[in-house]
Amino acid sequence: MGLNAKKPQTSKNHSFWQSLRHAAQGLSFTFQHEGNFKRHLAIATIVIVLSAILQVAKTEWLWLVSVIFIVLIAELWNTVVEYLVDLLVAKQYDTMAKHIKDVSAAIVLVASLLAVIVGLIIFVPYVLQILA
Numbered sequence: 001m002g003l004n005a006k007k008p009q010t011s012k013n014h015s016f017w018q019s020l021r022h023a024a025q026g027l028s029f030t031f032q033h034e035g036n037f038k039r040h041l042a043i044a045t046i047v048i049v050l051s052a053i054l055q056v057a058k059t060e061w062l063w064l065v066s067v068i069f070i071v072l073i074a075e076l077w078n079t080v081v082e083y084l085v086d087l088l089v090a091k092q093y094d095t096m097a098k099h100i101k102d103v104s105a106a107i108v109l110v111a112s113l114l115a116v117i118v119g120l121i122i123f124v125p126y127v128l129q130i131l132a
């Protein structure tokens with residue numbers, strides 16, 4: 001490492017902007033490495049465009065935005081768990097590692113089911129109205 005090379009940071013963030021930059025790096029890392037995060041974002045974009053076209057009510061927007069964020073938070077959390085487990089067991093097969101990762105994936109599944117249920121409750125009446 002050269003004299004002017006910056007030492008990698010392992011200390012606490014010193015400012016709000018530094019915290020924000022690292023959080024943005026976390027989001028960018030997840031987007032680049034987790035296919036499911038990309039898929040969830042793509043579905044969220046479709047739902048937002050559809051909601052704008054159908055001009056859904058304010059409370060419906062609140063529900064939709066809430067479930068979109070719940071799913072994205074669950075996916076971020078699942079990514080944290082996967083990397084922590086990999087760090088601990090270094091890719092060795094471990095029954096407890098399997099259970100931890102499976103339960104973490106189940107969190108995403110349950111959050112996604114909630115999003116599907118909310119989506120059906122909101123969009124089915126609009127579709128029926130269009131078909132009527």
Ligand SMILES: Nc1ncnc2c1ncn2[C@@H]1O[C@H](COP(=O)(O)OP(=O)(O)OP(=O)(O)O)[C@@H](O)[C@H]1O
Nearest residue numbers: 036078082089091092093094095097098101102105
């Ligand atoms: N070290 C391990 N020991 C035992 N089982 C493991 C281990 N690593 C992964 N697995 C099993 O493989 C599955 C997938 O692993 P992992 O979560 O790392 O991959 P992924 O494709 O990123 O998952 P996801 O689709 O949830 O994002 C886990 O749910 C678990 O059942």
